[in-house]
Amino acid sequence: MPASAPLPCIALIVAGGSGQRFGAERPKQYLDLLGKPILRHTLDAFLNHPRITGVQVVIDPAWRAQYDRAVAGLTLPEPVTGGATRQDSVRNGLEALAALAAPPARVLIHDAARPLTDAATIGAVIDALDETPGAVAAVPVADTLKRGAQGLVGATVDRDGLWRAQTPQGFRFADILGAHRAAAGLALTDDAAVAEQAGLPVRLIPAKEDNFKVTTPDDLTRAARVLMAELGDIRTGTGFDVHRFTEGDFVTLCGLRVPHDQGLDGHSDADVGLHALTDALLGALAAGDIGSHFPPSDPRWRGADSARFLRHAADLVAERGGIIAHADVTIICERPKVGPHRAAMAARIADILGIAENRVSVKATTTERLGFTGRGEGIAAQAVATIRLPG
Numbered sequence: 169m170p171a172s173a174p175l176p177c178i179a180l181i182v183a184g185g186s187g188q189r190f191g192a193e194r195p196k197q198y199l200d201l202l203g204k205p206i207l208r209h210t211l212d213a214f215l216n217h218p219r220i221t222g223v224q225v226v227i228d229p230a231w232r233a234q235y236d237r238a239v240a241g242l243t244l245p246e247p248v249t250g251g252a253t254r255q256d257s258v259r260n261g262l263e264a265l266a267a268l269a270a271p272p273a274r275v276l277i278h279d280a281a282r283p284l285t286d287a288a289t290i291g292a293v294i295d296a297l298d299e300t301p302g303a304v305a306a307v308p309v310a311d312t313l314k315r316g317a318q319g320l321v322g323a324t325v326d327r328d329g330l331w332r333a334q335t336p337q338g339f340r341f342a343d344i345l346g347a348h349r350a351a352a353g354l355a356l357t358d359d360a361a362v363a364e365q366a367g368l369p370v371r372l373i374p375a376k377e378d379n380f381k382v383t384t385p386d387d388l389t390r391a392a393r394v395l396m397a398e399l400g401d402i403r404t405g406t407g408f409d410v411h412r413f414t415e416g417d418f419v420t421l422c423g424l425r426v427p428h429d430q431g432l433d434g435h436s437d438a439d440v441g442l443h444a445l446t447d448a449l450l451g452a453l454a455a456g457d458i459g460s461h462f463p464p465s466d467p468r469w470r471g472a473d474s475a476r477f478l479r480h481a482a483d484l485v486a487e488r489g490g491i492i493a494h495a496d497v498t499i500i501c502e503r504p505k506v507g508p509h510r511a512a513m514a515a516r517i518a519d520i521l522g523i524a525e526n527r528v529s530v531k532a533t534t535t536e537r538l539g540f541t542g543r544g545e546g547i548a549a550q551a552v553a554t555i556r557l558p559g
């Protein structure tokens with residue numbers, strides 16, 4: 169039997185508040201969080217969710233220009249005008265959805281001021297609607313609760329069974345529309361309370377602490393910290409190396425034996441490219457330089473294959489739980505010509521580092537016959553590497 173199509177589910181994003189507790193010059197949902205308005209973070213979370221079939225935003229038209237900035241580039245239905253309270257704004261949004269030619273079967277009501285909602289929570293709230301008319305994302309209370317009285321502890325409140333309600337709060341559409349209509353005039357701070365008034369069962373969906381509501385400036389700082397931690401600790405290192413020419417008939421460059429009428433002088437195989445890149449990775453890790461890991465005074469490294477040095481640096485990144493995002497090496501010499509070997513060199517580096525070839529670049533330049541490389545006295549190389557460590 170073919171599986172039935174998922175029921176349409178609209179995300180109703182309420183962004184009609186004025187953010188009095190935040191106290192900014194504009195409502196908090198229009199403030200930037202790491203360069204993007206809070207509202208846009210929220211919208212992206214729902215627009216990118218495969219189970220959400222549409223998004224309707226509720227706003228205060230006084231802030232229309234800010235709204236337009238936040239949704240630039242998106243195709244959304246015209247926003248609905250909010251009301252004096254969150255409850256009014258939600259009801260206005262539901263009425264607008266009810267007026268559609270095809271109202272949705274389900275609705276997820278969500279605060280614009282919760283920009284860090286994860287896909288799993290959205291999915292879990294939607295899934296719960298198969299069994300119950302309502303579902304609310306929530307976090308169990310973990311702290312001991314006190315009721316205050318004139319700055320003193322008046323009483324300790326039993327926290328057993330207590331949860332902190334978040335959004336999204338999901339409902340079967342006809343149920344919550346009726347419940348909101350019936351609750352008009354009451355002062356209820358969330359839609360689960362509206363459903364409760366109507367006697368609708370609402371399931372608690374364990375959610376994440378990171379799905380907090382931006383209410384004060386401290387919350388905005390916290391949200392930026394959470395996003396930065398998700399990005400991880402991104403670092404860039406640079407490396408530079410030089411080896412002089414000596415007698416010989418090949419040079420080793422970026423792990424490849426390149427025929428030439430001279431060789432390169434060095435304790436190891438004198439691979440300037442791999443040495444510069446090893447230093448770039450060590451630099452990104454703030455873990456010293458190639459000389460401190462492989463001292464030239466140590467006979468073990470005489471004539472060594474420099475791939476070993478580079479692999480060691482890559483292993484150090486992996487030991488820290490990191491990844492190598494890219495590596496870029498520039499070889500500086502008049503001769504030999506590097507161009508014909510560039511692709512093979514990049515492939516060799518990618519192989520040593522265990523990363524995709526499209527994350528490695530090998531370039532070459534001359535110095536217009538200027539300086540020691542220009543006079544053909546040796547080869548220099550510089551490298552840049554970017555790594556990402558866990559945040």
Ligand SMILES: Nc1ccn([C@@H]2O[C@H](COP(=O)(O)OP(=O)(O)OP(=O)(O)O)[C@@H](O)[C@H]2O)c(=O)n1
Pocket residue numbers: 182183184185186187188189190195196197226250251252253254255257258278279280281282381382383
């Ligand atoms: N009249 C209102 C009040 C609130 N909201 C929205 O409801 C969500 C949660 O409300 P809250 O955090 O209380 O926002 P504000 O009312 O803006 O804040 P404050 O209470 O500090 O003024 C927010 O996304 C807010 O924009 C709304 O759409 N219409």
Ligand SMILES: C[C@](O)(CO)[C@H](O)COP(=O)(O)O
Pocket residue numbers: 254279332333334335357358359381
């Ligand atoms: C809906 C809500 O986000 C659930 O925690 C909350 O009720 C919003 O309003 P509040 O004024 O910040 O309580």
